Every structure is written in structure tokens, then in C-alpha cells.
């Protein structure tokens with residue numbers, strides 16, 4: 011449900027840095043805003059951003075965003091609404107804190123806007139285009155490697171953890187019992203996972219090395235795939251997009267300047 | 276950074292993200308999601324540990340969709356630095372030193388995460404911490420006290436267990452592997 | 462050591478449990494007597510692993526019943542099943558964690574409160590005494606797999622269930638596995654092994670159960686199945702070399718184990734006159 015959804019919208023065609031800058035601006039902007047109205051506008055902004063990605067993007071990012079934000083909203087209304095400071099206002103049968111509700115709206119709106127913006131960025135940025143953009147942008151190999159290859163080793167690691175859980179139970183390890191017994195069971199379960207992975211490190215390094223990964227020579231003949239050192243088909247950037255990114259930075263800085271000025275004043 | 280360091284960082288991130296599966300199966304009230312970072316700090320060094328912590332934070336967001344917790348990345352950096360210092364001072368050589376070092380890590384981590392949680396999220400973050408916060412608040416404590424006590428309680432337990440587990444891990448390394456980590460010899 | 466009988470009654474099982482789920486077992490019934498040595502064969506995806514996992518309560522059947530001895534598996538946890546069933550995973554080399562091989566082998570017996578004498582016996586049976594003091598990750602993965610098997614033998618189970626126990630092992634290591642398993646079987650332990658390795662099956666088992674598409678399609682004596690080229694090829698297998706030789710020479714009695722084939726070959730020479738037997742010896746010596 012979460013992840014890239016192919017499409018041809020303006021966000022799909024935009025440079026990955028532009029899309030990420032938009033999401034990042036929502037993240038940073040959210041914490042600069044302290045009033046329900048401001049945050050409400052930010053949520054609308056995030057929704058507009060999602061709409062730019064087209065119908066499929068909106069569907070694939072709005073639904074999980076709301077599902078993720080829902081428990082937060084519930085907890086916010088409990089912690090700030092029910093348990094918030096006096097004075098109280100009546101909402102049907104319940105008495106809620108007036109100030110608490112305003113706080114809950116701000117905090118819940120922040121989370122909703124941030125999650126919606128990033129899920130939109132995730133849905134419209136093809137991972138390989140981001141890798142190409144980072145390569146062309148001169149990002150260090152290590153950073154690209156860590157972001158792109160770690161996700162690929164997770165399924166294997168998860169499978170291994172599941173297998174170890176089963177195998178040790180079949181050797182008589184009980185998963186339940188007293189807290190101390192459960193704590194002690196961590197050893198037989200976590201050790202094989204980590205020791206097994208560590209034992210494979212040198213082998214993996216050799217395999218990566220053979221594919222030319224980490225080859226720092228300029229213009230070196232890097233192998234294929236993830237190990238490529240020069241971007242083959244970097245996403246097209248444009249002056250307009252650069253202007254947008256700079257403008258977002260200025261906007262965020264302005265938001266914080268305003269926030270701190272109004273805090274002092 | 277060498278290719279081997281990168282592969283070890285990747286391993287640390289994978290441990291951070293996958294160990295929750297084991298913790299959940301045991302119904303333990305902790306996350307242990309910085310065990311990989313602490314391990315990388317002990318095996319490689321601070322730069323690698325910071326990378327492991329930050330990449331974990333980002334990938335966690337990518338997988339769960341919960342991008343609003345990205346500001347907690349700052350806590351990851353602090354954990355990486357503290358764990359490196361602890362490793363260099365020999366905290367992982369015995370359980371007798373790992374436990375106080377882990378408690379210290381818990382204090383430091385909570386001191387970082389509690390203000391982030393309070394000021395940016397009003398005490399409502401994911402998971403069990405918020406439940407503890409809500410309970411303490413319902414008992415009549417001010418919000419700040421509720422957030423702080425929940426953070427300290429969870430982090431002290433979490434980081435102490437994490438430090439003990441990493442100690443166990445380092446003691447369990449086969450000699451052939453252990454000699455491949457110069458950082459361990461220090 | 463008393464072995465346990467296994468009874469699988471009209472078992473169905475599906476992964477997923479939602480839409481688009483995979484029905485891995487579509488009504489499987491199987492009876493294995495105590496002390497029997499059974500091989501479970503079949504192409505990838507046939508449901509062999511799934512069936513074995515039901516025997517140790519790692520999965521619960523959607524329909525039907527599984528009994529190990531007088532225990533209904535449905536009412537037990539995997540760690541309880543460990544008292545009766547020793548389960549060796551296909552990737553058993555990934556479960557080791559102790560600081561020495563001997564310690565790791567001792568983990569299971571200690572969890573079950575069984576005597577440590579089983580540890581020494583298991584190490585001995587798989588010829589692992591020489592490496593017992595080493596760290597499990599200081600030995601190669603195939604040896605690790607033997608260590609995992611030793612860890613299960615040390616628990617002294619009455620039923621041994623093994624998923625591809627010889628995958629990744631060389632001939633010498635495979636012989637060690639066969640010897641250890643046959644010894645246990647001679648002592649009365651029931652053995653059920655999933656395998657693609659027919660040479661191993663020929664040495665180990667007396668009965669072969671063949672699965673395909675979540676069903677049992679053959680259930681007969683190993684000696685019988687090994688000579689049925691058509692039945693084997695239906696599930697993508699072919700007879701082991703020893704049986705091929707026996708078929709080519711038309712050896713009497715349908716020998717299956719390598720030692721039996723050798724014995725039968727001796728019989729062939731015995732019926733020939735001295736001269737041609739000397740020719741045969743020279744021919745085989747020069748080839």
C-alpha cells in the first residue's frame with residue numbers, strides 16, 4: 011500500500027529533489043505552525059500536493075495517511091481533550107478542554123500533513139530515479155548504497171528472524187513465561203540472527219567488490235546495477251524547479267522567523 | 276568509509292529494523308531498535324554508528340509511513356555517540372559495566388527524546404510510550420511530568436537491555452570474526 | 462527409546478487465509494508406524510515442508526487432525542512438541558548461537574531437562590567430537606548443519622522429522638547423517654525425512670511417500686519406487702546411480718542401498734567362470 015505507484019503526473023515527472031523538497035517543507039513548516047488555522051491550511055496544502063500526483067496517487071497516499079493519523083488523533087483527544095486543562099466545553103455528552111482541543115487540532119494536523127506529504131513523495135518518486143539523481147548530484151557512494159541496498163536485505167533478515175523463532179521453539183524454547191524467562195530467551199533468538207549476519211559480511215563485501223561497488227576512481231568502469239558510479243539517465247532538472255526549491259527554503263525560514271518573533275513579542 | 280564499513284552499517288540497520296520481530300514474539304515491553312546502532316558503534320566507530328542510526332530512522336519512516344517521527348533522528352545521533360564512548364571506555368567488557376552504562380544511555384536518550392516528544396508532539400508519539408504517558412496524566416500529573424516519566428521509564432529499561440544484549444553479542448563473537456574488528460581491541 | 466507413530470487425517474492447510482491464499486495441503490492422510498523410516502519426496506512446492514511443520518505445531522491444520530503418538534498436535538505448543546519430535550530445519554545452520562559447538566548441542570536437552578549424556582552421544586554419532594570445543598561460526602556451514610542435527614539428536618526424540626537434511630553436504634557428511642539416523646531407527650525411533658536426494662533416501666528409508674500439488678500421489682516401498690522410472694520422472698526425479706547400475710545389469714533382488722548393490726554384484730561374479738571374472742576385474746581396473 012505504501013510505496014511507489016507508477017504514473018505520469020507532474021510529480022512523477024518532476025526532479026526527485028523537488029518532490030522531496032516539497033515534503034520536507036511540509037515537515038519543517040508543520041513544526042513552525044502553532045495555531046489550528048495555520049495547521050489546517052498546511053493540511054490543505056499537503057492535500058493539494060497529493061492531488062498534483064493524480065487520482066491514483068491521492069488514493070494510495072491519502073488512505074494510509076488517514077489510517078496512520080487516526081490512532082494519533084484518538085490519543086490526542088484523550089490526552090489533551092479529556093485530560094486537558096480547564097475551562098471545559100461540552101461536545102454532546104463529553105466535557106472536553108477548550109485549550110486542549112486547540113492543541114489536539116494543531117498536533118494532529120501536523121502529523122496528518124507530514125504523513126500525507128511524504129506518502130505522496132514516496133508514491134510519485136521512482137526509487138531508481140532518486141538513485142540516479144543522487145548519483146548525478148555527486149552524493150557520496152556510501153549514502154546512496156545505504157539508502158538503496160538496505161531495503162533489499164530486509165526481507166531475508168526478516169525471514170531469518172522468523173525461522174530462528176521457530177527453530178528455537180522446536181529445541182524446547184518457550185516464548186511465554188515469566189518476564190525474566192522471556193528476557194533470557196532474547197539470547198538464543200537474537201544471537202543467531204546477528205552472528206549469522208556477521209559471518210556473511212566478508213562474503214558480501216567480496217561480492218560487492220567484484221561488482222565494482224565503492225570504486226572511487228573518477229570515471230571508473232563501475233559494474234552494473236546499484237554499483238554504477240555515473241548516472242546513465244539522470245532525471246531532468248530545470249531552472250523553474252530550482253527556483254521552487256529555493257523558494258521553499260525561504261518560506262520555511264520565514265515561517266520560523268515569524269514563529270520566534272511572535273513568541274518573543 | 277570502506278565497503279566493509281558500509282556492509283556493517285547495513286547490517287546494523289537491518290538489526291535495528293528486524294529485532295522488533297523477536298521482541299514482539301516475546302511480548303517484551305521494549306523496542307531494542309537501537310541494538311544495531313550500538314553494535315556498529317562498538318565494532319566500527321562513531322561515524323558508522325551515526326549513519327546506522329539515521330538510516331534506520333529514515334527507513335523506518337519509509338516502511339511504516341510514519342514520517343512525522345523523523346525529528347527523533349537527533350536521538351539516534353546521541354545514541355551513536357554515547358555508545359561509541361561507552362565502547363571505548365570498555366563498558367561492553369562485562370555485564371557489571373554494561374548495566375550502569377545502559378542506564379546512563381537511557382537517561383541521556385530520554386533527556387533528548389522527552390523534549391522532542393513534549394514540544395513537537397504534545398506527548399503523543401507511536402506505541403506504548405504514549406499509553407504510559409496517558410496513564411500518568413490520568414493519575415493527575417502535569418503533561419510535562421507525564422511525558423518525561425514515560426520517556427525515562429521506557430528508555431532506561433530499553434537501553435539497559437540493549438547494552439546487556441550487545442555485551443552478550445560481543446562476548447559471543449567467534450575469535451576469527453572478533454579479530455577482524457580493530458575497534459574491539461581498543 | 463520408544464518411537465512414536467504418526468497419524469495425519471484428512472489434513473487441509475492454506476497459507477494466507479485471505480483472498481488469493483495458497484492451498485498447500487489439499488486433504489492429506491498418512492499413517493507412519495513407530496520405528497518406521499519414511500522418505501517424503503516430491504517436486505518443489507508440493508507441500509512437503511508444510512506437512513512436516515504441522516507435525517511440530519508450527520502451523521495448525523485448517524481441517525483434519527494430526528497425532529504424534531497419543532498427542533493431538535492441535536493442543537500443543539511447538540516447545541511442548543519438542544519432547545517427542547526432533548525437527549531439523551532445512552536451514553538448520555542458521556540457528557546456532559552458543560560459544561562452543563558442545564554448548565549449542567546441549568541447549569535442547571537442557572531446555573527439556575534431559576540428561577547431558579545425550580550430548581556426548583550425539584556428538585559421537587555425527588563424528589563431531591573433534592570440533593566440539595570450537596565456536597559454531599568457526600566451522601563451515603555444512604558442519605554447522607551437522608551440529609544442528611546433533612543438537613536435535615541430543616534431545617533424544619522418539620520421532621525425527623528432517624527437512625532436506627543432506628542439502629549442501631558432501632558425500633562423506635551425508636554418510637555420517639545416514640549412519641546416525643539408521644542407528645536411531647534401529648533403536649526404535651521413527652524417522653521422516655523430506656529429501657530430493659535419492660541416493661540418501663535409498664540408504665535411509667524403507668518407505669517412500671511422494672507428494673505433488675498438496676496431495677500424496679505415491680506411497681510404497683523404497684525398493685519398489687526406485688525401480689519405477691516412470692513414477693520417479695513424474696515428480697522430476699531419477700533413480701540413483703546404484704539403482705541405474707543394478708537395472709543395467711539386471712541384478713537380482715532389486716538392491717537399493719549401495720552395499721546391497723555391491724553384494725549383488727559379487728553374486729553376479731560368483732556365477733561366472735574364473736576366466737571371465739578375471740577379465741571383468743581387469744576391465745574394471747583399467748576403466
Ligand SMILES: Nc1ncnc2c1ncn2[C@@H]1O[C@H](COP(=O)(O)OP(=O)(O)O)[C@@H](O)[C@H]1O
Pocket residue numbers: 476477483484485503504505506507508509510511512
Ligand atoms: N510462508 C508461506 N506463505 C505463503 N505460501 C507459502 C509459504 N510457504 C510455502 N508456501 C506455498 O505453499 C506451497 C507448498 O510449499 P512447501 O510446503 O514449502 O513445499 P515443498 O517443501 O514441498 O517444496 C507452495 O506453493 C509454496 O509456495
Ligand SMILES: [Mg+2]
Pocket residue numbers: 509510511624
Ligand atoms: Mg520444502
